[in-house]
Amino acid sequence: MTEYEASCLGKTxxxxxxxxxxxxxxxxxxxxxxxxxxxCDYCLGVHVGHTAGHATYLRTGPHGPIHIQEYAT
Structure with a gap:
């Protein structure tokens, strides 16, 4: 996941x-x-995000939210 995807993509x-x-x-x-x-450094808007280390979902995928345990490699 790139820095752009983590900080901007898919967020309001x-x-x-x-x-x-x-x-x-x-x-x-x-x-x-x-x-x-x-x-946001990319869109210059303001986003709402989880406090570092407290995310429960990484992003919404095509079939709904992707839970952290499901994403681990």
């Missing part, structure tokens, strides 16, 4: 950090994991 691009933080809080309030926001 938010217009501002405020909007991204609001969505991250909404996900947490629905029982989801804790996320952080960051400025």
């Amino acid at each position: 691009c938010f217009p501002s950090r405020r909007t991204a933080r609001r969505r991250a809080r909404q996900i947490r309030g629905e029982g989801g994991p804790r996320f952080h926001t960051y400025r």
